[in-house]
Amino acid sequence: xxxxxxxLFISTxxxxxxxxxxxxxxxxxxxxxxxxxxxxxxADMTVKFKLDTGALTSSMHxxxxxxxxxxxxxxxxxxVALEDLKSRDQISEVFERPLERDLRVRGxxxxxxxxxxxxxxxxxxxxxxxxxxxRDRSNMxxxxxxxxxxxxxxxxxxxxxxxxxxxxxxxxxx
Numbered sequence: 001x002x003x004x005x006x007x008l009f010i011s012t013x014x015x016x017x018x019x020x021x022x023x024x025x026x027x028x029x030x031x032x033x034x035x036x037x038x039x040x041x042x043a044d045m046t047v048k049f050k051l052d053t054g055a056l057t058s059s060m061h062x063x064x065x066x067x068x069x070x071x072x073x074x075x076x077x078x079x080v081a082l083e084d085l086k087s088r089d090q091i092s093e094v095f096e097r098p099l100e101r102d103l104r105v106r107g108x109x110x111x112x113x114x115x116x117x118x119x120x121x122x123x124x125x126x127x128x129x130x131x132x133x134x135r136d137r138s139n140m141x142x143x144x145x146x147x148x149x150x151x152x153x154x155x156x157x158x159x160x161x162x163x164x165x166x167x168x169x170x171x172x173x174x
Contacts, residue, residue: 033161038123043093046085055147062134074099122169
């Protein structure tokens with residue numbers, strides 16, 4: 001008899017503890033796939049984003065990268081030319097952004113310095129203003145990589161899933 005009471009007590013305790021958990025379902029992090037659709041703003045360009053837990057800093061495809069000075073500060077001008085996933089149109093947009101910093105990237109082919117700028121993107125209904133290193137990624141499958149600094153705010157990455165969320169973000173009033 002004592003083991004039956006003990007089992008009933010433990011079962012009731014676990015059920016009660018679970019119902020008072022401070023982490024409710026609404027607070028639990030979302031699970032995104034390792035590939036998702038995202039939007040590069042303000043060009044409204046929908047492309048594939050790779051959620052890369054192996055990268056710290058996010059990276060974006062850029063061509064014709066040019067550094068220049070404006071009002072005593074370093075800026076970067078670059079072109080993003082990609083096929084939009086929704087319209088299938090080739091979209092080309094020139095951006096000018098203040099240089100946030102330079103990032104030294106080391107790899108098998110040596111090391112290189114890449115400019116880092118802030119860009120606004122939309123993924124899984126979240127509008128983010130994040131740092132992206134700029135690089136010509138035209139020979140790669142995914143024009144945008146989201147690194148761990150960005151993924152911290154988005155949720156978990158499920159490597160067995162892709163395209164789990166629409167990038168719907170409400171248009172800004174800016």
